[in-house]
Amino acid sequence: MxxxxxxxxxxxxxxxxxxxxxxxxxxxxxxxxxQAEPITEALVDAVRRGALGYPPHGDDLGAAYAGFAARHWGWEVAPEASVPTGGVMSGIRLALEVLCPPGPVVVPLPCYPPFRDVVEVTGREVVPVTLDPDSDEAVLDLAAVSRAFASGARTLLLCNPHNPLGQVPSREELAAVAALAREYDARVVSDEIHAPLVLPGATFTPYLAVDERAIVVTSPSKTFNMPATHGAQLVLPDPADRERLAAVPIPAQNTWSILGVIAGTAAWRDCDxxxxxxxxxxxxxxxxxxxxxxxxxxxxxxxxxxxxxxxxxxxxxxxxxxxxxxxxxxxxxxxxxxxxxxxxxxxxxxxxxxxxxxxxxxxxxxxxxxxx
Ligand SMILES: Cc1ncc(COP(=O)(O)O)c(C=O)c1O
Incomplete structure (x- = not known):
């Protein structure tokens, strides 16, 4: 296959x-x-139909993601929680600018390099918290995160699972992060683009399963090898977050493509x-x-x-x-x-x-x- x-x-x-x-x-x-055959078919069919217009307001992406989350992670998420966006990094930028409190952002290191850039692009300060790149555990230094929150940081940028360390944080570790975020009224933005790529022997926990106030940014583009389709999604269980995002003027949004929505829907729904x-x-x-x-x-x-x-x-x-x-x-x-x-x-x-x-x-x- x-x-x-x-x-x-x-x-x-x-x-x-x-x-x-x-x-x-x-x-x-x-x-x-x-790429998987159902994705090829969906895209070829869309192009043949001339489906090259602006994306509609309602689409099937959220339902397809919710189905994937239930089948693979036993996690219930509302279809309407998914809001399409152009890419994961631009989605994180939008989340920081529109949905997160002002103030420095905690970034665990090592990190995917654009994590540092996106914080700087939004005019915020990066507060690095170093994971030991040579420890097999590489768990977050919770005391350092707590100190960062105590000195004014109000957002934590997580990579779950972690690129480049290939590590899957445990549910307990994520729950401890969530407890700290609650204590300081901080928000966690969790990049879950690698979630479907958890390999045999490890178990993925969606961060939202332990912290409903968080923001997940994800995309099927990594797992299904199709960054060209330019599609990602913010997962926002809180309707107030979705309203704040919908109110953002068009030039400040990240446009996304109907082809990304079509390919993403096929990926989450038809490619198990x-x-x-x-x-x-x-x-x-x-x-x-x-x-x-x-x-x-x-x-x-x-x-x-x-x-x-x-x-x-x-x-x-x-x-x-x-x-x-x-x-x-x-x-x-x-x-x-x-x-x-x-x-x-x-x-x-x-x-x-x-x-x-x-x-x-x-x-x-x-x-x-x-x-x-
Ligand atoms: C953790 C992580 N986030 C985001 C991306 C890129 O996502 P996008 O191209 O949708 O911005 C990558 C790409 O490798 C990644 O590893």
């Missing part, structure tokens, strides 16, 4: 990821797999079989990476990969400050750890959503880059 793209197909389908000839790309979060096959493939790739690392990079430490297809490797045993640059010289592009946490040396994030053959090449070239 998972169709592997050939190099030629991948260059056409994923032009950013595959932009450098001769380099095996394992950096940006896109998968070398073709494809997703099951994807998780199986990613789980096999995770196992293969573990074996390859043990064999070819014995001094490396791989964090347990509970979710996402982005593995976090600690390569400090090889004493190379920037292993991503060293690997690029040998024909593989991985993401440098310092993109996620400034000044962090010796770490990389590796995208494993490719073929087993390419994954072996990736590890071999990385090993050539860092081994003496």
């Amino acid at each position: 998972i169709h592997d793209l050939t190099d030629e197909e991948a260059r056409a389908a994923l032009p950013l990821k595959w932009e450098t000839p001769g380099v095996v790309p394992a950096w940006v979060a896109e998968m070398d797999y073709r 079989d494809w997703l099951a096959a994807l998780r199986q493939r990613l789980s096999a790739q995770r196992e293969l990476l573990t074996e390859l690392v043990a064999d070819r990079l014995p001094k490396a430490r791989m964090r347990p990969l509970q979710a996402t297809y982005l593995a976090w490797l600690d390569l400090r045993g090889y004493a190379v400050a920037d292993p991503a640059a060293a690997a690029l010289a040998h024909g593989v592009r991985v993401a440098p750890g310092h993109d996620y946490q400034p000044d962090l040396e010796g770490h990389v994030r590796v995208n494993i959503a490719t073929t087993p053959e390419r994954l072996e090449q990736i590890v071999d070239r990385l090993a050539l880059g860092v081994r003496p």
Whole structure:
């Protein structure tokens, strides 16, 4: 069910990821797999029908997401809680500007780099709270979050599950965050774009299941490999939040595309079989990476990969400050750890959503880059 793209197909389908000839790309979060057939059918049908107008006010996206949440996470969410938006990052910007109290924003580090940018774009201060990138647990330092709230921060930007650490916060951890948010009347914005990519062995908890006052921003675009459709959603259980958002003037909104709504609806509603096959493939790739690392990079430490297809490797045993640059010289592009946490040396994030053959090449070239 998972169709592997050939190099030629991948260059056409994923032009950013595959932009450098001769380099095996394992950096940006896109998968070398073709999108699920129901998504192709829905989009082709929409284009044939000429469905290229403005999106309607009511659509099926919220109901499709609610169905997905009930089937996969046993979580009830009202269909009307979903408000479409253009992308996850622009949705977070909107949430910060329109729905969150003024004041500094707590951002756990390491983080997806636009997390820091989005806070700055909204004119707010980033209060970093560092997770230990080398601890298998990497739980939030609640005392540090509490101190940040006590000194005036009123928003926390969560990544659930976590990119780049591949970690799935436990329900207890999330409940403890929720208790702190209540104590300080702070709001949590939870980016759940990686939620359907929780791999066998871990359990996802929607943050809203422990904190009804929160804001979730999500999209099927990562799991179903279709950022081009430009569709995401804010999940807002509180009708007052939805009213405040609806009152925002059009130039300050993020426009979204009817094609994003159509593709997103098909993804949440019709692609469970494809997703099951994807998780199986990613789980096999995770196992293969573990074996390859043990064999070819014995001094490396791989964090347990509970979710996402982005593995976090600690390569400090090889004493190379920037292993991503060293690997690029040998024909593989991985993401440098310092993109996620400034000044962090010796770490990389590796995208494993490719073929087993390419994954072996990736590890071999990385090993050539860092081994003496
Ligand atoms: C945690 C996280 N949020 C958001 C995004 C991007 O979402 P969008 O392209 O919809 O802004 C990514 C992309 O990799 C991501 O990892």
